Amino acid sequence: MSELSFTVSRIKAETPRVRSLVLEAKGDAPLPQWSAGAHIRVKLPGGGDRPYSLVDLPECRAGRHYALGTLLEERSAGGSRYIHSLKEGDAVSATGPVNQFALADDEDPVLLLAGGIGITPVFSMAAALARAGRDFRLHYLGRANGELAFLPELETICGERLVVHYDDTPPGRPDFAALIGALAAGGDAYVCGPSGMIEAVKTLWALAGRPPQKLHFELFTATPAPAAGDKAFEVEVKSTGQVVTVGPDQSIIDALEAAGMDVVCDCRRGDCGICQTAVLEGMPEHRDVVLTDEEKASNKVMQICVSRAKTPRLVLDL
Numbered sequence: 503m504s505e506l507s508f509t510v511s512r513i514k515a516e517t518p519r520v521r522s523l524v525l526e527a528k529g530d531a532p533l534p535q536w537s538a539g540a541h542i543r544v545k546l547p548g549g550g551d552r553p554y555s556l557v558d559l560p561e562c563r564a565g566r567h568y569a570l571g572t573l574l575e576e577r578s579a580g581g582s583r584y585i586h587s588l589k590e591g592d593a594v595s596a597t598g599p600v601n602q603f604a605l606a607d608d609e610d611p612v613l614l615l616a617g618g619i620g621i622t623p624v625f626s627m628a629a630a631l632a633r634a635g636r637d638f639r640l641h642y643l644g645r646a647n648g649e650l651a652f653l654p655e656l657e658t659i660c661g662e663r664l665v666v667h668y669d670d671t672p673p674g675r676p677d678f679a680a681l682i683g684a685l686a687a688g689g690d691a692y693v694c695g696p697s698g699m700i701e702a703v704k705t706l707w708a709l710a711g712r713p714p715q716k717l718h719f720e721l722f723t724a725t726p727a728p729a730a731g732d733k734a735f736e737v738e739v740k741s742t743g744q745v746v747t748v749g750p751d752q753s754i755i756d757a758l759e760a761a762g763m764d765v766v767c768d769c770r771r772g773d774c775g776i777c778q779t780a781v782l783e784g785m786p787e788h789r790d791v792v793l794t795d796e797e798k799a800s801n802k803v804m805q806i807c808v809s810r811a812k813t814p815r816l817v818l819d820l
């Protein structure tokens with residue numbers, strides 16, 4: 503995938519912890535086209551990159567700009583700290599866009615659910631659905647009034663189809679079961695937010711007897727946090743016999759890459775499914791949102807970007 507070069511043309515504080523950035527293409531060529539739910543991977547100065555969803559702000563329609571919304575994470579591993587250090591005029595490079603969270607190509611009614619900064623892909627979905635005259639509703643959840651980014655733009659796009667929920671304001675979080683129940687039969691739901699929200703919606707969606715292929719989700723955690731008590735463990739690479747130690751604050755992918763292996767992955771947060779790997783021995787501790795409960799219980803596959811081990815060693819089919 504070719505690298506794209508930008509200049510930061512506008513920065514705006516959307517909330518105390520969220521800023522939006524508009525990136526202008528360097529050179530004369532138009533930027534690659536994208537659809538709602540797509541992301542680019544912004545290169546970090548120290549190596550590596552981070553995915554950021556594209557936000558469909560009006561200034562991006564002429565094909566010369568991409569817009570991002572980023573949360574300054576308390577525990578940033580570099581991505582959000584870098585983005586929040588940028589100034590207008592700075593150079594930025596990225597690859598993409600790629601879309602693993604696209605709207606289904608149909609006319610079915612849509613329920614959009616966004617938690618916090620998970621609004622970024624959902625913003626673009628709402629804009630696309632509104633432009634197409636589609637039947638949709640957006641429920642946008644935040645901790646407190648003043649902490650939801652892009653609210654004025656969303657009110658313009660969605661009108662009465664936007665419902666905002668604040669944790670600190672009664673009635674607080676929405677009743678997800680009721681929202682699913684209110685969605686017309688055959689409708690699709692798109693969810694982007696923290697893992698607890700996605701797991702709750704997944705469970706209630708299944709309880710409601712809705713088809714799993716009509717629920718679409720993307721996890722919003724740019725940097726999966728280690729849990730208290732995480733310990734080192736070993737991973738044996740079946741094809742070579744190489745044994746790699748995974749440190750308490752490392753992912754399996756980090757450890758394999760540090761040992762010189764190339765590993766196929768994308769989101770690095772447990773929701774895209776790309777790094778799924780067969781487990782030949784040992785028991786994984788699942789921390790993704792992409793495997794089904796049955797797949798997790800089988801312990802035969804795992805997402806090696808976030809999941810860890812319950813046993814001292816895992817033998818992986820790599």
Ligand code: FES
Nearest residue numbers: 768770775777807
């Ligand atoms: S890289 Fe996306 S689930 Fe692991």
